[in-house]
Amino acid sequence: MLSINNLQASIEDKQILKGLNLQVKPGEVHAIMGPNGSGKSTLASILAGRPEYEVTGGEVFFEGKDLLELSPEDRAREGVFLAFQYPIEIPGVSNINFLKTALSEIRTHKGLPPLSAKEFLKLVKEKQQLVDFDAKLTNRSLNEGFSGGEKKRNEIFQLAMLNPKLAILDETDSGLDIDALRIVANGVNQLRSSENAFVMITHYQRLLEYIVPDFVHVLYDGRIVRSGTKDLALELEEKGYDWLKESLDTHNAI
Amino acid sequence: MRIITIREYFSNFYKMSSEKQLLEELTTEEYKYGFTTDIEMEIAPKGLTEDTVRYISAKKNEPEWLLEWRLKAFRYFMTMAVPTWQNFKHPEVDFQDMSYYAAPKAKPQLNSLDEVDPDLLETFKKLGIPLDEQKVLAGVVAVDAVFDSVSVKTTFQKKLKEQGVIFSSFGEAVQEHPELVRKYLGSVVPSTDNLYAALNAAVFSDGSFVYIPKGVRCPMELSTYFRINAANTGQFERTLIIADDRSYVSYLEGCTAPMRDENQMHAAVVELIAMEDAEIKYSTVQNWYPGDKDGKGGIYNFVTKRGICRGDRSKISWTQVETGSAITWKYPSVVLKGDSSVGEFYSVALTRNHQLADTGTKMMHIGKNTRSRIISKGISAGVSHNSYRGLVKISKGADGARNYTQCDSMLIGDKCGAHTFPYIESKNSTAMLEHEATTSKIGEDQIFYLNQRGIDSEQAVGLIVNGYAKEVLNQLPMEFAVEAQKLLAISLEGSVG
Numbered sequence: 122m123l124s125i126n127n128l129q130a131s132i133e134d135k136q137i138l139k140g141l142n143l144q145v146k147p148g149e150v151h152a153i154m155g156p157n158g159s160g161k162s163t164l165a166s167i168l169a170g171r172p173e174y175e176v177t178g179g180e181v182f183f184e185g186k187d188l189l190e191l192s193p194e195d196r197a198r199e200g201v202f203l204a205f206q207y208p209i210e211i212p213g214v215s216n217i218n219f220l221k222t223a224l225s226e227i228r229t230h231k232g233l234p235p236l237s238a239k240e241f242l243k244l245v246k247e248k249q250q251l252v253d254f255d256a257k258l259t260n261r262s263l264n265e266g267f268s269g270g271e272k273k274r275n276e277i278f279q280l281a282m283l284n285p286k287l288a289i290l291d292e293t294d295s296g297l298d299i300d301a302l303r304i305v306a307n308g309v310n311q312l313r314s315s316e317n318a319f320v321m322i323t324h325y326q327r328l329l330e331y332i333v334p335d336f337v338h339v340l341y342d343g344r345i346v347r348s349g350t351k352d353l354a355l356e357l358e359e360k361g362y363d364w365l366k367e368s369l370d371t372h373n374a375i
Numbered sequence: 376m377r378i379i380t381i382r383e384y385f386s387n388f389y390k391m392s393s394e395k396q397l398l399e400e401l402t403t404e405e406y407k408y409g410f411t412t413d414i415e416m417e418i419a420p421k422g423l424t425e426d427t428v429r430y431i432s433a434k435k436n437e438p439e440w441l442l443e444w445r446l447k448a449f450r451y452f453m454t455m456a457v458p459t460w461q462n463f464k465h466p467e468v469d470f471q472d473m474s475y476y477a478a479p480k481a482k483p484q485l486n487s488l489d490e491v492d493p494d495l496l497e498t499f500k501k502l503g504i505p506l507d508e509q510k511v512l513a514g515v516v517a518v519d520a521v522f523d524s525v526s527v528k529t530t531f532q533k534k535l536k537e538q539g540v541i542f543s544s545f546g547e548a549v550q551e552h553p554e555l556v557r558k559y560l561g562s563v564v565p566s567t568d569n570l571y572a573a574l575n576a577a578v579f580s581d582g583s584f585v586y587i588p589k590g591v592r593c594p595m596e597l598s599t600y601f602r603i604n605a606a607n608t609g610q611f612e613r614t615l616i617i618a619d620d621r622s623y624v625s626y627l628e629g630c631t632a633p634m635r636d637e638n639q640m641h642a643a644v645v646e647l648i649a650m651e652d653a654e655i656k657y658s659t660v661q662n663w664y665p666g667d668k669d670g671k672g673g674i675y676n677f678v679t680k681r682g683i684c685r686g687d688r689s690k691i692s693w694t695q696v697e698t699g700s701a702i703t704w705k706y707p708s709v710v711l712k713g714d715s716s717v718g719e720f721y722s723v724a725l726t727r728n729h730q731l732a733d734t735g736t737k738m739m740h741i742g743k744n745t746r747s748r749i750i751s752k753g754i755s756a757g758v759s760h761n762s763y764r765g766l767v768k769i770s771k772g773a774d775g776a777r778n779y780t781q782c783d784s785m786l787i788g789d790k791c792g793a794h795t796f797p798y799i800e801s802k803n804s805t806a807m808l809e810h811e812a813t814t815s816k817i818g819e820d821q822i823f824y825l826n827q828r829g830i831d832s833e834q835a836v837g838l839i840v841n842g843y844a845k846e847v848l849n850q851l852p853m854e855f856a857v858e859a860q861k862l863l864a865i866s867l868e869g870s871v872g
Contacts, residue, residue: 194831
């Protein structure tokens with residue numbers, strides 16, 4: 122589904138990704154961990170097409186299409202979803218109106234007619250329940266005045282509504298208390314299927330207790346330096362990133 | 376049809392009148408017809424003199440007092456200079472180089488919608504304007520044709536008449552209800568109020584007149600009818616609305632479809648009068664031709680709008696969505712004379728390319744416990760400039776007056792300007808005045824967030840702007856609000872990136 126080969130990228134002339142490789146197949150959940158500044162969020166931004174980042178080398182294919190050639194909205198319409206680390210507030214635009222617009226754009230792209238108001242509301246109700254999202258928030262302005270936890274939960278609600286093929290969760294666990302984390306994780310687990318894939322970017326192993334990944338990758342200095350199963354995350358948790366840095370730096374020195 | 380020969384006509388006349396009378400009759404008769412034909416065939420000659428004013432008044436068959444009123448305004452106009460306080464460079468206007476009677480505009484008659492500019496049709500489609508109306512707006516069919524085919528006009532007028540509501544053209548009102556017109560004309564905006572109000576008073580060609588009798592709630596929004604009708608109103612229109620005791624009316628002015636009007640100046644005057652416990656809600660959606668990308672052409676929209684809450688507990692509410700015109704210059708205002716009366720002003724002004732807007736309101740608190748509310752949302756894009764100018768004035772006797780003003784500006788891009796000029800004059804220490812103002816920019820992160828959900832940048836800006844203007848759009852009647860939303864989004868096409 123997603124194939125990243127030797128991806129290199131920079132922001133404001135600073136090289137962040139230095140040759141990153143990652144293969145994701147349908148039905149898989151990948152966790153990407155790594156210390157601050159290793160390039161985790163850059164990877165998420167590049168995949169979503171954030172304009173500030175410049176790709177300086179490598180390639181990314183999504184369902185056989187050159188992802189880097191597509192505009193951000195076309196990537197979304199093709200089925201790439203980014204759950205933002207810091208969801209944006211848009212005053213006056215109701216959550217539900219926003220979702221209706223987004224959904225009909227995606228459906229139009231797929232050659233499907235827009236949902237009728239009735240069908241749409243039915244879907245809203247269903248997905249609200251699935252991810253345990255407060256119905257009151259649905260009619261409020263998009264993220265305006267939401268708490269940190271509510272914003273993150275809104276991202277998962279949007280994910281449920283738009284039903285993408287590939288969901289990238291950028292530190293969705295940060296700033297969540299344990300109850301909110303459980304709700305968010307439950308939501309994601311409900312949405313997992315053999316058709317879709319998840320890439321979870323996280324700093325902590327904690328999230329992986331709730332959403333069990335098939336693969337764990339460690340990103341360090343712009344490259345994936347280790348890949349393994351969820352045991353790798355536990356090892357990392359136990360020994361810390363310094364252990365990793367030391368072993369790698371020693372390795373590089375030799 | 377029976378054809379009367381000239382001989383018969385003559386002989387009929389001989390029977391009833393003297394030779395002298397006949398001669399008189401015939402000369403005026405002939406003059407009259409010749410006159411009318413001239414008007415229909417062409418626009419009045421350029422220039423503005425007392426004769427122009429007399430010509431218009433005669434054409435409208437107006438009573439002597441109205442001609443005098445016009446002439447007084449004309450003489451005053453000639454002594455006035457163009458103001459200099461506005462926040463834009465007043466364009467050079469040669470008042471002698473304009474024609475002052477161009478009301479029945481002869482548009483090129485097209486045979487079908489296929490001949491209409493495809494851009495225009497595309498916009499109509501986006502706005503969701505019904506096909507019948509599209510044809511009128513594009514000039515394919517005459518207004519009357521549509522009226523006849525769907526008999527909107529007659530149905531409406533019958534319904535209104537049952538309630539005693541008078542809703543007619545200004546010219547008709549002068550003929551049929553001269554006492555009402557004479558009583559209220561110029562009572563809110565005197566003919567000597569300002570340069571453009573004086574010009575309008577001198578040369579106004581037509582407009583609308585509304586009278587709602589005591590205790591009547593006008594049974595419909597005075598909208599659809601007017602929207603169609605508005606397609607052919609002239610440059611100098613005049614609207615007079617009187618809501619008698621305990622009555623209510625909601626009036627919609629304007630046309631959401633872009634009118635490819637070549638008129639350079641629209642100097643309209645609107646007067647509203649609300650008696651005891653009456654309420655007038657006046658909504659405007661203005662989308663006149665804004666000129667091209669380089670700022671060439673476009674309408675100067677110089678309008679004087681003012682209402683008076685004469686009676687106690689009366690209410691006047693202005694709502695405006697201004698997206699068109701090269702220059703918009705107007706301040707819909709309320710004089711709060713009656714005790715416990717309420718004035719409201721809700722405004723969205725959007726400027727792009729080289730457009731200029733200097734708009735706002737005046738709330739004059741005179742009565743006790745009067746309240747006013749001002750919500751102004753400016754949106755500037757391109758190299759445009761958007762100014763809010765407002766005055767809240769509390770007179771000595773206006774005990775317990777309250778005002779709330781919120782004045783927000785939004786910038787799109789970094790070459791446009793947003794300006795605010797709020798004035799407050801309070802002569803009463805019991806007044807409570809609140810003023811809030813914000814300035815924001817549409818953030819790239821907001822646009823990207825929406826992009827990431829499959830929404831392209833133009834639609835994203837449309838959504839963000841509509842969200843920002845929501846408080847004002849909510850004041851519009853439902854069907855107008857939907858069109859206004861679309862209009863805001865369409866107006867910003869090409870403003871991003």
